Amino acid sequence: MYRSRLIPVLLMQNNYIVKTINFRDPNYIGEPVNIVKLFNDKQADELVLFDINAYNDNKINYDLLNDIAVNARMPLCYGGGIKDLNTVEKIFMAGLERVSIGKTLFNNKKIISEIANKFGSQSCVATLCIDKDNNSNYYIEYQKNIIYESEIEKFILELIDLGVGEILINCVHKDGTETGYDEILIEKIYKYTSIPFTVAGGASSIANVLDIEKKFPTIGLGVGSLFIYKGKKKAVLVNYPENIRGK
Amino acid sequence: MVPQNTKTRKKINEMIGIINTKHANINSLSNIYSDLGVDHIVVNDPSCFKKITKLIIPGIGSFDSIINNLKENKIYEEINNFAIHLKKPILGICIGMQIFFNSSEEGNETGFGWIDNEVIKLNSIKVRYPHIGWNSVNYEKRNLLFSNIDTGSYFYFLHSYGIKNKFKSENTKYGYTNYGENFISSFEYKNFFGVQFHPEKSHKNGIKLLDNFSKLYV
Numbered sequence: 001m002y003r004s005r006l007i008p009v010l011l012m013q014n015n016y017i018v019k020t021i022n023f024r025d026p027n028y029i030g031e032p033v034n035i036v037k038l039f040n041d042k043q044a045d046e047l048v049l050f051d052i053n054a055y056n057d058n059k060i061n062y063d064l065l066n067d068i069a070v071n072a073r074m075p076l077c078y079g080g081g082i083k084d085l086n087t088v089e090k091i092f093m094a095g096l097e098r099v100s101i102g103k104t105l106f107n108n109k110k111i112i113s114e115i116a117n118k119f120g121s122q123s124c125v126a127t128l129c130i131d132k133d134n135n136s137n138y139y140i141e142y143q144k145n146i147i148y149e150s151e152i153e154k155f156i157l158e159l160i161d162l163g164v165g166e167i168l169i170n171c172v173h174k175d176g177t178e179t180g181y182d183e184i185l186i187e188k189i190y191k192y193t194s195i196p197f198t199v200a201g202g203a204s205s206i207a208n209v210l211d212i213e214k215k216f217p218t219i220g221l222g223v224g225s226l227f228i229y230k231g232k233k234k235a236v237l238v239n240y241p242e243n244i245r246g247k
Numbered sequence: 248m249v250p251q252n253t254k255t256r257k258k259i260n261e262m263i264g265i266i267n268t269k270h271a272n273i274n275s276l277s278n279i280y281s282d283l284g285v286d287h288i289v290v291n292d293p294s295c296f297k298k299i300t301k302l303i304i305p306g307i308g309s310f311d312s313i314i315n316n317l318k319e320n321k322i323y324e325e326i327n328n329f330a331i332h333l334k335k336p337i338l339g340i341c342i343g344m345q346i347f348f349n350s351s352e353e354g355n356e357t358g359f360g361w362i363d364n365e366v367i368k369l370n371s372i373k374v375r376y377p378h379i380g381w382n383s384v385n386y387e388k389r390n391l392l393f394s395n396i397d398t399g400s401y402f403y404f405l406h407s408y409g410i411k412n413k414f415k416s417e418n419t420k421y422g423y424t425n426y427g428e429n430f431i432s433s434f435e436y437k438n439f440f441g442v443q444f445h446p447e448k449s450h451k452n453g454i455k456l457l458d459n460f461s462k463l464y465v
Contacts, residue, residue: 002426003401005380043450045381046403070278075403075448095274097307097405097448120309120342120353122377122405165377165407196379218375 004213005045008240009170009200009222010035012051012080015064019228021176023129026052029228029236032064037071039227042240046075048100048168048200048222050127054081055103062094069095079127085114092119100125100168106145109162116163125198126164128156130185131172138185153192166196168222174202176225181212190216198222206241261461263287264299266326268343269316273305275447279454285461296325299335301460306341306445310354310366310408313342330361334438338392338460341406344441353408361439362414369409371427377407378426384444386422390435392442393422394459400452402444404432409443 010017011026017035018026029035032049039047049068054060060081069076078091079100088099104111105126115124130138130152140147140155147155156167169189171182181202190197200222203209209221230237265276267289280287288295290302304326308316317323330337339347346358351366358366369376381401386393393400404424410431413421422433424443432443440460446453 002374002378002380002382040450066274069272069274073275073279073448073450073454075405075445089269092272092307093274095272095278097272097275097445118309118312119307120377121407122379123307166379194375196375196377218380220380 002218004218005198005220006209006241007046007048007198007200007220007222008039008044008227009048009224010050011224012049013053015061018052019176019225023170023172023175030238033067033071035238036068038238039240040072040074042242044074044240046077046220047072048077048079048198050100050102051078051080055083057081060087060091062090065091065094065096077125079125082111083108084111085118088115088119088123092123098123098125098166100127101164102127102129103142105159106142109158112159112162112164116165121163121165121195124164125166125168126156126159127168127170128152129170129172132182132185153188156189156193160193160195164195166198166220167193168198168200168220170222171199171201175200177202178204178225180204180208183212183215186212186216186219190219196220200224261286261301262299263301263303263461264290264295266290266302266304266317266322266343267320268305268308268313269320272307272447276303276305276457279447279457280461283454283458283461285458290322291320293321293325296322296329299329301335301463302326302329302337303460304337304339304343304346305447306339306343306345308342310342310345310351310358311356313346314354314356314358327359330359330438336438336440336460336463338440338442340442340447341445344443345408345410347439347441348410351408362436363416364410364412364414366408366410368407369411369426369428369430374427378404378409380404382424382426382432382444384422384424384432386420386433388420390420390422391463392433392435392440392456392459396452396455396459402432402442402446402449402452404444405448406443410434 198220
């Protein structure tokens with residue numbers, strides 16, 4: 001029987017794992033290789049890693065990705081600074097099997113179909129950072145590009161047409177808050193997507209995660225703070241629920 | 248934890264060749280065999296075939312791109328010889344398994360055709376594709392790849408295409424997985440071993456399966 005994926009989503013900055021709140025104020029967490037090892041020992045379903053500087057710096061640390069992959073016996077997805085097929089090939093050669101495209105979508109959406117044709121749709125994830133304004137309207141913003149709520153569906157359907165294998169939604173307004181997933185947003189996107197869909201941002205407890213899993217079958221559940229911090233004072237303690245599902 | 252039994256393990260005279268399909272995460276496989284203390288090499292050109300006793304074709308890429316890559320590297324014929332004439336054990340993973348058959352709905356190229364069957368696009372209306380994530384593999388008969396792995400164990404899947412019809416020849420041991428519908432997720436037929444999932448990404452169960460492959464016929 002298929003089981004939904006519980007996916008630690010890690011952010012990397014200057015070769016360290018950091019954790020943000022609403023994607024601001026990065027807080028140092030630790031060395032990527034150590035943290036990936038811990039999740040590997042706990043047999044995490046999959047791990048998603050975003051390098052938040054790679055796009056602007058135009059630099060991907062392949063050596064680090066290689067070191068990470070050496071220590072992982074689980075699926076790995078990487079996002080950050082991927083602008084061409086050559087880059088994708090190097091990432092796969094390092095031992096990862098999926099790539100996520102984010103900012104590049106705003107100037108070169110066609111990279112999705114190029115990756116899908118050469119490596120297959122299953123290797124290609126599109127990540128969208130969706131925020132919510134004061135009037136509860138959802139939007140996506142990158143530099144001068146803004147996609148308003150009314151246009152988000154069209155944008156996602158276009159990516160599906162181009163052959164993307166999965167949509168990953170980062171809820172900016174929920175990131176690091178541990179206030180529960182944004183169910184309203186999940187429901188909207190879940191309805192019109194026909195491909196795998198993963199949501200990250202806001203997971204407040206294992207009960208919250210399992211509740212969303214039950215309401216939206218096959219959804220991927222991205223988790224940040226909950227698997228990184230422990231207690232009210234947010235002490236860094238990498239954790240992952242073991243033995244709650246079939247092995 | 249990754250098994251660290253290199254010292255206690257009895258040395259076996261095997262050399263596993265891992266085909267460099269250019270697109271695949273061959274490092275993941277070689278990392279596991281290094282941990283297990285199993286000799287292995289990455290196969291980049293025809294000369295490597297002199298040394299190897301078993302072969303793995305790893306799996307990332309599309310049907311046509313992988314076939315074309317093998318031809319460009321001039322190892323297509325060597326692989327065919329290894330499988331058909333030398334009849335040595337060969338393990339295909341995901342797309343690396345799909346090229347064992349005649350053709351695929353994913354592409355226009357011809358597969359190796361070692362087994363008479365077609366790879367089709369999976370399309371149950373009950374689920375979302377690609378099939379990405381963890382699913383269980385159920386097998387009926389005891390088989391070599393799954394030695395000491397329980398039926399119903401979980402493995403990581405990442406694919407849109409697959410095999411649904413049984414092979415025309417008998418004496419095949421199948422494993423099945425359900426994702427909206429049943430499909431064949433593993434098989435053993437003569438010297439051909441195939442898995443639709445990614446053992447190199449399936450934690451303990453996958454490491455055990457790769458270990459089992461290295462010990463075949465020993």
